[in-house]
Amino acid sequence: MVSAQYTADAFVARRCQKTPEENKIVKNPLDSLWGTIISGLILTVVLYVFLKNFLLPGV
Amino acid sequence: MELVPALARWLHLMAGVMWIGLLYYFNFVQVDAMKAATADGSAAGISKHVAPRALLFFRWSALVTWLAGAALLGPYFKTAFSLQPSHAVIGIGAWLGTIMLFNVWVLIWPNQRKILGLAKATDAQKNTARRVAFLASRTNTMLSIPMLFFMAAGAHSGVYGF
Numbered sequence: 001m002v003s004a005q006y007t008a009d010a011f012v013a014r015r016c017q018k019t020p021e022e023n024k025i026v027k028n029p030l031d032s033l034w035g036t037i038i039s040g041l042i043l044t045v046v047l048y049v050f051l052k053n054f055l056l057p058g059v
Numbered sequence: 060m061e062l063v064p065a066l067a068r069w070l071h072l073m074a075g076v077m078w079i080g081l082l083y084y085f086n087f088v089q090v091d092a093m094k095a096a097t098a099d100g101s102a103a104g105i106s107k108h109v110a111p112r113a114l115l116f117f118r119w120s121a122l123v124t125w126l127a128g129a130a131l132l133g134p135y136f137k138t139a140f141s142l143q144p145s146h147a148v149i150g151i152g153a154w155l156g157t158i159m160l161f162n163v164w165v166l167i168w169p170n171q172r173k174i175l176g177l178a179k180a181t182d183a184q185k186n187t188a189r190r191v192a193f194l195a196s197r198t199n200t201m202l203s204i205p206m207l208f209f210m211a212a213g214a215h216s217g218v219y220g221f
Contacts, residue, residue, distance in 0.1 A: 030197035040204025047205050055147040
């Protein structure tokens with residue numbers, strides 16, 4: 001039986017694998033602290049707008 | 060005083076400070092410190108004596124934070140997690156915290172065990188584990204920003220315009 005841990009590890013490991021071309025072109029914002037902080041701030045704004053417009057309309 | 064909610068809130072805050080404090084320590088301090096320590100050959104001190112202790116308090120404070128938060132929600136647990144309007148703000152914070160707890164126990168800790176030599180792993184597996192644990196930790200740092208916003212907003216909704 002395949003454990004949940006193994007499945008999660010395998011999934012993430014696959015997601016983390018990049019082709020050489022992707023390594024050259026795509027930069028992961030989470031590789032830098034500032035990228036991480038800016039991503040968190042953007043996500044905060046996105047969730048705030050989602051909350052105000054879809055979960056709490058008229059509030 | 061309502062004893063259970065008061066104690067749950069106190070515990071939630073204390074454990075949460077320890078969890079997120081250690082998360083920020085890992086991301087803002089230890090990652091770069093390990094690079095510098097590896098370069099001058101002193102990384103073993105961190106990986107042998109600091110990291111295992113920090114991870115011990117990190118993972119258990121994460122669990123305590125979540126459990127105290129669940130106790131704090133009490134009868135509104137389902138309302139919050141189903142994002143009903145009355146508890147949607149804290150519900151978003153609760154979902155983010157839950158994803159972060161999952162990352163700690165399913166992605167960060169098992170992979171850190173391989174990195175620190177507490178679990179058997181080949182060099183290739185250790186390299187993958189390093190990347191997975193790093194990205195999960197950075198993801199949690201990113202998620203902590205909106206999570207703390209919605210936790211604060213849930214308790215002080217008027218200030219945040221909800």
